[in-house]
Amino acid sequence: MLNIIGHKNIFLSAAAVLIGAAVLVIAVFGLKQGIDFKGGTLWTFSIPVNQPSIEDIENVFRTDLGIADVRITFDTSNNNFLARLPAENEVEHQKFSAVLKNKFGAFNELSFQSIGPSIGRELRNKSFIAIGLVLLGISLYIAFAFRKVMKPVSSWKYGWITLISLFHDVAIPAGLLAVLGRFANIEIDGNFVVALLVVMGFSVHDTIVVFDRIRENLVLDRGKTEFGTLINQSVNQTLARSINTSLTLILVLLALYFVGPIALRYFILTLLVGVTTGIYSSIFVASPLLLIFHRQPTSTRK
Amino acid sequence: MRQRNALFLLIIVFAAVLSAIFVYPKWLGARWREWRLGLDLVGGSHLVYEVDLSQVGAGDRSSVVNGLRDVIERRVNLFGVSEPQVFVAQAGGKSQLVVELAGIQNISDAIKMIGETPLLDFREVEGEGTSTAFIPTNLTGRYVKSAQLTFDQTTQAPEVAISFNDEGGKIFEQLTGKNVGKPLAIFLDDALIEMPTVRERISGGQAVITGRFTIQTAKQLVERFNAGALPAPITLIDQLTVSPSLGVDSLNKAIVAGVIGTLLVMIFMLFYYGRFGIFASLALVIYIFLTLGVFKIIPITLTLAGLAGFIITIGMAVDANILIFERVREEIKKGLSRTAAIQEGFHRAWPSIRDSNTSTILTAIILYFFTSSFVKGFALTLLVGVLVSMFSAITTTRLFLKVFVHDK
Numbered sequence: 001m002l003n004i005i006g007h008k009n010i011f012l013s014a015a016a017v018l019i020g021a022a023v024l025v026i027a028v029f030g031l032k033q034g035i036d037f038k039g040g041t042l043w044t045f046s047i048p049v050n051q052p053s054i055e056d057i058e059n060v061f062r063t064d065l066g067i068a069d070v071r072i073t074f075d076t077s078n079n080n081f082l083a084r085l086p087a088e089n090e091v092e093h094q095k096f097s098a099v100l101k102n103k104f105g106a107f108n109e110l111s112f113q114s115i116g117p118s119i120g121r122e123l124r125n126k127s128f129i130a131i132g133l134v135l136l137g138i139s140l141y142i143a144f145a146f147r148k149v150m151k152p153v154s155s156w157k158y159g160w161i162t163l164i165s166l167f168h169d170v171a172i173p174a175g176l177l178a179v180l181g182r183f184a185n186i187e188i189d190g191n192f193v194v195a196l197l198v199v200m201g202f203s204v205h206d207t208i209v210v211f212d213r214i215r216e217n218l219v220l221d222r223g224k225t226e227f228g229t230l231i232n233q234s235v236n237q238t239l240a241r242s243i244n245t246s247l248t249l250i251l252v253l254l255a256l257y258f259v260g261p262i263a264l265r266y267f268i269l270t271l272l273v274g275v276t277t278g279i280y281s282s283i284f285v286a287s288p289l290l291l292i293f294h295r296q297p298t299s300t301r302k
Numbered sequence: 303m304r305q306r307n308a309l310f311l312l313i314i315v316f317a318a319v320l321s322a323i324f325v326y327p328k329w330l331g332a333r334w335r336e337w338r339l340g341l342d343l344v345g346g347s348h349l350v351y352e353v354d355l356s357q358v359g360a361g362d363r364s365s366v367v368n369g370l371r372d373v374i375e376r377r378v379n380l381f382g383v384s385e386p387q388v389f390v391a392q393a394g395g396k397s398q399l400v401v402e403l404a405g406i407q408n409i410s411d412a413i414k415m416i417g418e419t420p421l422l423d424f425r426e427v428e429g430e431g432t433s434t435a436f437i438p439t440n441l442t443g444r445y446v447k448s449a450q451l452t453f454d455q456t457t458q459a460p461e462v463a464i465s466f467n468d469e470g471g472k473i474f475e476q477l478t479g480k481n482v483g484k485p486l487a488i489f490l491d492d493a494l495i496e497m498p499t500v501r502e503r504i505s506g507g508q509a510v511i512t513g514r515f516t517i518q519t520a521k522q523l524v525e526r527f528n529a530g531a532l533p534a535p536i537t538l539i540d541q542l543t544v545s546p547s548l549g550v551d552s553l554n555k556a557i558v559a560g561v562i563g564t565l566l567v568m569i570f571m572l573f574y575y576g577r578f579g580i581f582a583s584l585a586l587v588i589y590i591f592l593t594l595g596v597f598k599i600i601p602i603t604l605t606l607a608g609l610a611g612f613i614i615t616i617g618m619a620v621d622a623n624i625l626i627f628e629r630v631r632e633e634i635k636k637g638l639s640r641t642a643a644i645q646e647g648f649h650r651a652w653p654s655i656r657d658s659n660t661s662t663i664l665t666a667i668i669l670y671f672f673t674s675s676f677v678k679g680f681a682l683t684l685l686v687g688v689l690v691s692m693f694s695a696i697t698t699t700r701l702f703l704k705v706f707v708h709d710k
Contacts, residue, residue, distance in 0.1 A: 090413040090541065093541075094410050110544075113542045116539035116540060118539060126672050130668055133672075137668065141660060190677060194677050198669075205621065208658050237632075244624045245621040251617065252567060253563075253614070254563075255562040256559045256560075256614075260613075261552035261555040263606065
């Protein structure tokens, strides 16, 4: 039997450390914003015959096309080049294509995306609002769904705890991406925000499963057992289903990550990390927090 | 009782098989209707233009934007792209025109053509019938100050009143003087749109075009005059072009990932839940075909993100089954008979199923309203997937269990 409550200090501290580290990393490194947020051009092409080096191509951009702000990377799994430039209009796009075709013969464009900075600002705003709304919406829904469970913890507290564990599940993938941004130049795009929202929507599933069991046991128990022990029992009873429901999703995500389309890779990675921390947060964070909130002095009870 | 349940189950299985035939991209399903695939799966371009309305008076704004939209749609249609989409969008207080061209071959030509502001000009007409010749004049939309929809005093017939600026008024006076009794042709983007007859020489730069207008066509002409006359330049602010080869590659990879993911889930369910796992797996397959059928019927344009969303719901679809099975196991351990345990299991697991799916639905709805068209596809497939999976878990799996599981 897993003694969650007994070791709650360890688990909660571990979670706090991770969240703290994530927030720190985000504050220090920042999230590397992709063109969705900053504006710019993302150009994917391949040059399968007489493949030039990255420097060669960058030189062409700098000297022949007069673009100083260019960054080119090479994707080995697909033999593609990825060029990042400031936002260009179509006339420029065609001009550059012509020059590159001239210089490199087998130039083959796979995709071209150019976004002006005003769209980026708009996306950033929408993202914050959407994240805020989901956090709020889910927490309110939980408070509502558990409205009949007034003792020993008021239903609002269930809402707060959900909020905290959701934050945990979102902060850690974001922190990971900040690290990846700093060391591997991985950028966040609109999909990253979507991934965070999905993580929130999903990570609350196993939290609900545990809370439901606690609620049910509270009704059956009628105050005989001490709250902490009851929580422990509930968690252990629902361990299998908490883990399994996330496991099936993780299996699908793994398939998508390893054999799925490359464009979605970091999106799937964010989801994978988020769902995994989701399991951790419902078992090791949400439940102990319930006990702690219960032990708050009477001044918090209204 | 068992017969009735078996019948329902058979109906569901039958529906799933029909759906499977419907969604399979060859044979009958394809002949009846094709899958609508997004740009990122089929290749094409997504363009967003910002309309500069700074020179346009507040009252004329929507008229100008609509006129621009019409003109651009006509231009885009010339490219023979299947179902080009041109629509107006508002973003951050500015008006935008969004153009989506799927499966287009020559995107740079299309963009060039779209970018030009609509050209309106007047031409003289010589001859008639098959030997009609149009002689361009130098009266273009540049000289039209404004156009308005008016109604004839007596007949209430719709008319278009145009007002030229001073220079234009003079040219117009000359033209009409030369062509009394003859038609004068109005061209938009080199295509003839109206050919009203000149009744008399018109000076003062005000004219009324009468003809067989309906309110609709008159309004359209007014909008086109205003779009051609008033400067409302458009600038391309966002462009995404995906080559068809990349699109097809993404589609294939996504499908393979989906199949492998599904198999992994099924293997897991069989391994962990044994016999119940078989039912869950069958219910999952039924879920997949039914949901795809719903996607195709609505119809939802499937984008890469949308496909990913669907595959993710496959991972979530079995969750309800897991909750139910774990519950049933518990009840059996408590000593209930199998059929009673199944009853209790469904009953007790329902609150968790309802709550967890609601949170996903909430997220999907917020996603839908807050994001770009690509992500909207994801939100939509997520939403539909979750709804169908709720149905599938409660109905299909339960029917399977009721029909095939007997008390010891």
